[in-house]
Amino acid sequence: MSNLGNETKGFISARDLLAATPEMQQRYGYADTLREIRQQPETWLGTAELIRSTHVRELLRNVLSPQPTHIVLTGSGSSMYAGECLAPNLQSGLGLPVQSIASGTLLTHWSSVLPPGPGLLISLARSGDSPESCGVVSRLLADAPKYRHLVITCNASGKLATSYAGDPRVSVLTLNERTNDRSLVMTSSFTNLVLAGTGLLTQSDSDVQATARFADAVQRILDDHAQALAALAVEAFSNIVYLGSGGALGAAHESALKMLEMTDGDVVTVAETYLGLRHGPMSSLNERTLIVGFLSSDPLVRAYEIDLLRELKRKQLGIKQVLVGQDIPRDVLGAHDIAVLLPSMHTNDSVLPLLADVVVGQMLAFFRCIASGGRPDTPSQGVLTRVVGDFPMHQG
Template sequence: MFNITAEELENKQAVHTATEIQQQPVVWQELVASIFQQKESLRGFIESIYAKHPQVRVILTGAGTSAFIGDTIVPELQKEHQGKVQFEAIPTTDIVSNPTAYLFKEVPTILVSFARSGNSPESVATVELGEQLIDEFYQVVITCNKDGKLAQNIKNDDKAITVLTPDKAHDQGFAMTSSFTCMMIAAYALFTEKAFTGNGTKQIIANADRLVDTVSESVDDILKFDFERIVYLGSGSLAQLSHEAALKMLELSAGKTVAVHESSLGFRHGPKSILNDKSVVVVFMSQDKHTRKYDMDILREVAAEESVKVVALTERNDAEVEKLADWTIPVNFGKENLSSDYYLSLLYVIFAQTLALKKSLQLGITPDNPSPDGIVNRVVQGVTIYDYKK
């Protein structure tokens, strides 16, 4: 698995993390089959809310990686709905500390909670605040844990539904990997205006299946360069995905590798100063022709920095990209082009997860538990929730 022996995975406490990255195409298939079975009831719940109100606000929320799911898919959902429904990604960590800045009494709201465990204190508190502050309040809980507080608390609530991922997506490793991608697929399937058919999902699953088998070759070559800093760049939804990519490296390297993210255009406005001769820049290239022009510009710019190594992820082989980047990683191996950057994000993140896993092992860290001293925990601890009083 990823050119790592079973014995090494066991000895270095990496079995869960490696397995949970590698299993994603299989788990996605199981998830999609489950969503198809529930398609009418799930979509019916959402459409019934739309029918009741001339304006509906959908807040996609979570903490950490769970928050980045909403960040990544909101641009695509906003584009599809053209303002008919207002989609926003707001972390629970922001809502809990400043509820009246984000929760509005007279605006009908669907709160979409992303949760691996469903027990994070900020997630539970956000729901309680929504119930307290919003007159017409609805919930969608997308979770990997049917026994978590979020799922349990809405069992008898006719204004709420739960979407469960397959059991295997309830990651046992420290870092969220298959849980992230499964919850992202579930949310997109629920809210997309496009027909959620088997063809698109089959295409992405087939590409992911090949990618998990081949990506290690590029990753191993990249790791021959002893980088201490990594920068992830992208545009639109891929700029948001870069946040998750950077977090995976930061988490699994236990902070030993400095990992930052930025948009392709935003990088010049100060953040570029992080680059030194121990830096790798990863550019997530868009498939959109207009957006890609800006990704190409920053790729040219960072490639001109002789001391910096550059990785470009792109949908297909591209001669100009290959000329500029030290490593070019195409992710679409089929005949049909992918229809949006949403689909690309599911493939690009597999690379980021794999690179973080193998960098962790290179540094002598245990990926399944990169913080044995308890500085950070699989389910956040040490959070005090204060009662909100109007």
């Protein structure tokens, strides 16, 4: 294991990282992050069972009765991007307008961006202790009283979960403590928050079975693609563009954030839609750009995405590609590109493929951090903290 750490930057074998003793993993600062990335398929099964449980079904039925005119998902950083993943899925399934608005935007501009009530605000949070979390809920309870609130959090003792006990307008859904990631970066907390949000839709035995099958598929991705992604992480790319359509744009935003957080910004990231890339951002692609594409399970959407990938091939843009999805045409893949194939889904509205997209993004960021001599559990050299520190709540 002498090849780990700042003293010898470079290629790190995924097998060596996994085989290291817990003490060695702690020494080199990656034990929590590696465990939390790899535990995701197992924790999804627990979350799928939780949102089908009788008490949670009753809680969520009450949240949606009477039916709100619209739903707003909110959070900060990764939690905001979880909302972006969820919004299209919930709007399609519930037949209601659903949008994602950052907590910071609601804190400063709620009166101009929040649709008029009666509505439902869903706050997504790992710890629930960030200043914006309670700041937004408290502000809207006072100034937008027609809104009801649902908190989905990984931390039962967090301020967001405990501060509004007894207020009938606030309901709380707490996930298993294992999802409350100890690492600075959110990994299993992110994917479980996304999955938990689907509890607002009707759940059945087939949904749990689909989650179990998909969890098995992602476990194989973790096992089978780790070495290739670890090797790719030392390639001479200086920037990455992450591409996604619909809810997958949230997965692209989250993957870009993971790379920024775990490399201290050393790798420049862009997250964009496939069709949006042509309108300016394509100019940032060059011979040192890695392209990570999350492909839609909808054949029509995927056709537009494949067109864009073929255009990038013709223009010889990008050093390599990592493509995640199903039915990936051979002509968009170069000899050294990585294709992560997903199982076919019976519905185009499922969030499950987005969980796989994010896992691939997490793995790539993790290995790049290790390869550059960083410590995934505590990146950023003190600039970032696991929970954003307190700052004043100003009253207008």
